[in-house]
Amino acid sequence: MVYSNSGSIIISVKELNAWYGEKKALSNINIDIKKNSITAFIGPSGCGKTTLLRCLNRMNDLVDGFRLTGDILLDGESILSKNRDVIELRRKVGMVFQQPNPFPKTIFENMALPVKENFGNVRREKLEEIIETNLKAASLYEEVEDRLDSSALRLSGGQQQRLCIARALTINPEVILFDEPCSALDPISTMKIEDMLMELKQKYTIVIVTHNLHQASRIADEVAMFYEGQIVEQASTDVFFSNPKTQLAQDYISSKFS
């Protein structure tokens, strides 16, 4: 695979096949993900894009009957090998889910939980500093600074999702996976999160699954289109939307944009 621009590759998926029980979910997936860029996985429902995303931090390990062949490299090392520490992998590859899932605790505790687990007992001032920095990075700090001790469940859906993003940032991941992060949100909340993603890619690598082609065209650098468990086309966003090579991609784009 030859790319015209020069981002170094952080994740490399090689000949990946995956099954849920007898049902094949992914066939012969090959894709490279570039550092400090936003890669969007698009395609119709059930096409395997979320499955691939959840392979990247091995969340599919939790699913009974899931198995895969092939390999996934993070910084050149396999994440699928037997002696790979899954906990350490998930520290490097964070995830934000479709439904905002803050814990039923205060905003502060939501943010402190991953810090305490990953860095041990940090000093209170240090903890507060980490929390403030990351709430700011998720552009939530101004809205919650005077109520850090109230329940996270009292926030609006959009605020909850930004809290989940801030929570994912606390452990300094290299890559953050977003599984349709805006599908449960209103347009204004969606815009805020899209703006934030553009900021975050300076520091992190972002992979996002989205149903929304407008969203992909607005924020993504690279696009991979999935259909029935395969990647049918992958290209830089400009090329993909202006000049799709396959009939499937042309049809998908025109049906979604018309």
Added chain:
Amino acid sequence: MNKKKIRDLMGEVMSWLASSITIAACLGIIIYLFNMGHAQIDIGFLTNEPATTLETEKNGILTPLVGTLLLTFIGTLVAFPWALGTAIYLSEYAKRNNLTETFRLGIDVLSGVPTIVVAIFGLAVFSNPALGFLSSMVEGVQDVNRAFGRSFLVSGITMAVMILPFVIKTCEEALKSVPDTYREASLAMGASKWYTITKVILPTAKNGIITAVILGMGRIIGDTAIVWLTLGGTLRMTGVQPWWRPDNWLSTLKNTGSTLTSYIYFMSPAGEGHQNENAFGAAFVLIIIIILLNLLTDFFMGSKEIGK
């Protein structure tokens, strides 16, 4: 009126009648117990120890009341960590396979075993001389080497076994009601499974777990068969006297006593007492304890809006 409307009306009337009878029965029992028992209840009744039939003035329920509280405390102390550990295993670790299903079946069967059967099993096990340290050794009988098998400790442990399946089931339900999204969120941020369980799942399921424990306590308070067989048939404490002095506590725990339920039995015409009024007095106290426990359960069930 057409047929459908008549059928509708009949259905409503029937279900209304059924629930009215239930409520009437419940209230009836409580009012009856109040009528029969409230005259007995004064400070003396609560603070005197049971006395012989002749000394009716001094008769009280102090030791049965303390006995009920002691048994509930010991039973809960043993059952709770045991049940919670099992529930965590079943809900968070166990895979769906034949072994787990057999395990679950065993728990279901145990929950259906009548308490008198659990009691006779407890008595048999704790009569083993090797477990004599939990009660006392039978002495002075030739060629007999066995433990007495009846004491607060023995009875408390047997009570724990009795409520175990119920508390496991209820704790497991509480853990399972925690949405998987919390588990995923925690694991996805690099938390270990144990950290996820202790910091996310248990705090979220806290109210359900507390409810399970309180309901289990209610079962211990209400049980008679296990008291009868494994706590013995003495109304007073039989350890070194005075039983309430801290240096005699161990002796009290290793010896026999009574609970409100066994006191009621003794005082009723079925037992040896013929002191009906005292039986009703104790029954009324027992009902009050049960009502208080239920209010406590409602409080924790009601505050299900976790974290708000």
